[in-house]
Amino acid sequence: MRRILAAAVMFMSSVASATSQVAEVIIVNDEPTPLLAEPLAPMLEQQSIAANLHAALGGACTTANWRGYVGTWEIRGGALYLVKLASQCHEPNEAPLDAVIPGASVPQKAYWFSGNLTIPLVKRRIPWHLGEEFILMRYELVTVVHGVVTDRRVIERARHSRPTGASSSPQADD
Numbered sequence: 001m002r003r004i005l006a007a008a009v010m011f012m013s014s015v016a017s018a019t020s021q022v023a024e025v026i027i028v029n030d031e032p033t034p035l036l037a038e039p040l041a042p043m044l045e046q047q048s049i050a051a052n053l054h055a056a057l058g059g060a061c062t063t064a065n066w067r068g069y070v071g072t073w074e075i076r077g078g079a080l081y082l083v084k085l086a087s088q089c090h091e092p093n094e095a096p097l098d099a100v101i102p103g104a105s106v107p108q109k110a111y112w113f114s115g116n117l118t119i120p121l122v123k124r125r126i127p128w129h130l131g132e133e134f135i136l137m138r139y140e141l142v143t144v145v146h147g148v149v150t151d152r153r154v155i156e157r158a159r160h161s162r163p164t165g166a167s168s169s170p171q172a173d174d
Helices: 002-015 047-057
Strands: 024-026 031-035 071-078 079-086 115-120 140-144 147-157
Touching: 002 140, 024 115, 024 140, 047 079
Parallel strands: 024 071
Antiparallel strands: 024 031, 071 079, 115 140, 140 147
């Protein structure tokens, strides 16, 4: 009986369902584009900044956005900038940056962020899921160090164009 119960628990724990999260936004060629990264996260590790954000925008209001905000970003002059913080369902739906980050002004250079930004270069009808970048066939990978862009690369994954040796048609009889 224990083995059956243990097997059932293991099976159930391997099946997970999660709500797709609303992606951050980056402006590319004057067009809002999903950003599969969370550049504000390091700043929100400071309790005072997190509390300011919560006070300005409220908390999470939907399971599709546990962050409780959507940041809008831009790359200008070789640096990453935060240009807007908004909520999806609280009023006011936009927070002045200096209410969240004392002394900040629009645009605010993201000096706190070092990491990679993944920007899909394909259009999609359904929302992006943070964590789906592994299936992207074409995207831009932007490396940022203390808010400064140090590398930008377009990544294209090859589709299976070479023969694999498998055959889908039956062999002819000799």
